[in-house]
Amino acid sequence: MEGVSLDEFARIRHWTERRQSKALLASQGVVLGIGDDAAVVGTPPGESGALEWLLAVDTMVETVHFNDATMAEADVGWKALAANVSDIAAMGGTPRHALVSVSVPKTWEPERVRRLYDGLYACAEHYGVAVVGGDTTSSPLHLVVAVTVTGTVAAGRAVSRAGARPGDAVFVTGAAGMSAAGLHFLLAAAAAGEAAPAVAAQPGGGAASGSPLVAAAAAASAPRPQPVPPAAAEAAGTAALVQAHRRPAPSVRAAALLAARGTVTSLNDVSDGLASEAWEIAEASGVKLALRESRLPKSGSLTAYANRCGVDPLEWILYGGEDYVLLGTIAAGDADAAKAELEAAGLPMYLIGVAEAGPAAVALVRDYNERGQAKQEPLAKRGYNHFGG
């Protein structure tokens, strides 16, 4: 085997085995962690009632979901786990365990693998997730990271996307669109950085050809694009957007508080865009969701960056993905109390619309048209495409 050798796989094992504290593993009911044919987990301590288990898997593929310019190795590790943690939150559950499959390009130095695991374990520590399984394999060319997570929820209390009822309030737990705007900035910065030498070498001018993605997919002997440094994002006022793209922070605490109220009727995390997730709830529940444009949380840095780029911020807010905030519906009578509880805990909650009787649809309500009336626009069902290809 080229690149990562068997000895190096032994080193990788050192970066994944016995890495978490016994206290963390015990708190998640881990009887036997990484190192045997399978992990063994029991009921997490402190859980007295009947439990159900939540199971989810999510995959990140180099050149499809990220490339060397948009994400550093540690970001990939963090985000691969965070996306899964978010799926557990989106069922109203508590994340417990993770199993990690990493297929490492043969050209990678082991140090890059270590950084990837550093990011993944940082996310695991942050959310108290016990990493109980791993399979590190070689990959001919591209990095592929597939993470599976477990979570628990009190029996019968998992919140699917199918329970929204007419009259429910629609909420989100944070601003959507940040991640897509961050990706836009990162791709533009990488393209500008790449274009410069190409233009200098061609005095006759002309646009530099090839995107950073194509470059990343090319032969590994070509110089590797470097992740756009945080300082560049800071200077451009886009640090929060870049952070949202590279290190998403799923709404785990908000999910726990909301689920405990027993009044949340549907829940999704925003992985494929607000419009797409709203459509999933609408179709699964057989309701129409009417979202008020004026109520959608808009981050200042998103709006500023969108204006600078001549992009309608709503494009990112509605159709950007990977924000991993929660979108859901809640009994109207409990919406204000839930919002107050979350805000008292320092967590945002925005009431952005209402569920109405079906057929399934999603509409954006613009408060005033030219005649001074509220106006509804149907929202497209289209989802998020990382690189616009």
Added chain:
Amino acid sequence: MEGVSLDEFARIRHWTERRQSKALLASQGVVLGIGDDAAVVGTPPGESGALEWLLAVDTMVETVHFNDATMAEADVGWKALAANVSDIAAMGGTPRHALVSVSVPKTWEPERVRRLYDGLYACAEHYGVAVVGGDTTSSPLHLVVAVTVTGTVAAGRAVSRAGARPGDAVFVTGAAGMSAAGLHFLLAAAAAGEAAPAVAAQPGGGAASGSPLVAAAAAASAPRPQPVPPAAAEAAGTAALVQAHRRPAPSVRAAALLAARGTVTSLNDVSDGLASEAWEIAEASGVKLALRESRLPKSGSLTAYANRCGVDPLEWILYGGEDYVLLGTIAAGDADAAKAELEAAGLPMYLIGVAEAGPAAVALVRDYNERGQAKQEPLAKRGYNHFGG
């Protein structure tokens, strides 16, 4: 996105959603299957005592673990799940649920994806595993399949690899080396098939350069090698070896019967070769395993094919991998009764050696040397390398 389009991903969803019967899903405690953020599973019906959960992940990567010549799509699907089912058996558990991550090359026609899922679901039906999660993504060039499985075991009864004691009997539940011999045949057949036209086109003769692996890794516009047809293996007397490589059958029933006896002290499945798995038990348990050469099960087709190739059959038996039979230790006093129980159920069990006091080591006992005495050879710790690279 090229190749597999969004519409095609919708078709793929049809091949994975609502594919298993409600009865199968219910028998595994599935409350909510594929289609929401996470699956919800409860205690499988009929389980009265306290349970622990087993969790394992295993990955198969094109050109690293298989290529177009060695495995058809359906074989990849079958084997990706079977390898994981075997991990659950190797803990003495019952496989329950699977989550599947498939990264599909952009050049694949959707029909190839369908065949992959056909093989995977055939394996799931065979072992009664409920597929409760999936993430089908695009991949720039190579197929990557990562499968996570859950299983259950009575609390405290999982069999690790660390419990072997001096005096225990060592057993296997089937013949090792079959899969490696099958792979040898498939690579040779593919190379012969490829070499023929190259030689014809070069009247001057000379060996055809390039392995089928390099060909598989080359640009997708090149004609794709076809899996070696079963008829070719039949004619060559290697059908059983090819079947062992492409459609391994993990020892799930044997594991259940053995674990229920309560006398099995360690258990591994043979994924990396008999010698390597024996070393894992020896090191984890702090014992020496002495395996008798004359007791190792040897398949007739393996021996015949090895003789034809001028290969020592022991090379495959000891160092071939992916047989997914079980290797373990059992209290000496219960070994014969366990063997009788398995054989009454139509399942083979071979008593192949004994565990002795440590330090950790693995030895092969050849019954007679030139002086008529038993002779011990230490066995190397090396593991299985698919393509000998």
